[in-house]
Amino acid sequence: QVQLVESGGGLVQAGGSLRLSCAASRRTFGTYAMGWFRQAPGKEREFVAAISWNGGTTYYGDSVRGRFTISRDNAKNTVYLQMNSLKPDDTAVYYCAARTSPLPVRGGAQYDYWGQGTQVTVSS
Numbered sequence: 816q817v818q819l820v821e822s823g824g825g826l827v828q829a830g831g832s833l834r835l836s837c838a839a840s841r842r843t844f845g846t847y848a849m850g851w852f853r854q855a856p857g858k859e860r861e862f863v864a865a866i867s868w869n870g871g872t873t874y875y876g877d878s879v880r881g882r883f884t885i886s887r888d889n890a891k892n893t894v895y896l897q898m899n900s901l902k903p904d905d906t907a908v909y910y911c912a913a914r915t916s917p918l919p920v921r922g923g924a925q926y927d928y929w930g931q932g933t934q935v936t937v938s939s
Contacts, residue, residue: 817841817928819911824933827901835896837911837930845889848919850926851896853907863909864896865919874919878904901937908932
């Protein structure tokens with residue numbers, strides 16, 4: 816089992832920035848691909864970003880590309896999501912997910928462990 820704990824969410828004005836963190840409980844974190852997803856009220860879960868085990872490969876959803884950056888620090892068992900130029904449409908609960916494979920993918924069904932989520936609210 817891998818426990819994932821997200822932090823860093825909150826309320827921010829449009830155009831502002833937030834950095835989300837996701838801490839993993841296992842040292843094998845360094846062998847896992849990681850992803851960020853989000854879900855807004857009444858909407859389906861949306862892929863945000865993913866990163867390979869060593870950070871060498873990253874993927875982004877179309878709606879966040881160029882504004883968000885995913886990164887990881889394997890020494891700290893932590894993955895980050897830097898969110899810049901935030902928009903009200905970015906308002907959602909953001910979830911961290913781990914995949915017991917070194918390769919990142921966009922499909923949420925291919926991730927094995929999920930955090931509880933952290934709320935991000937962007938005011939206009």
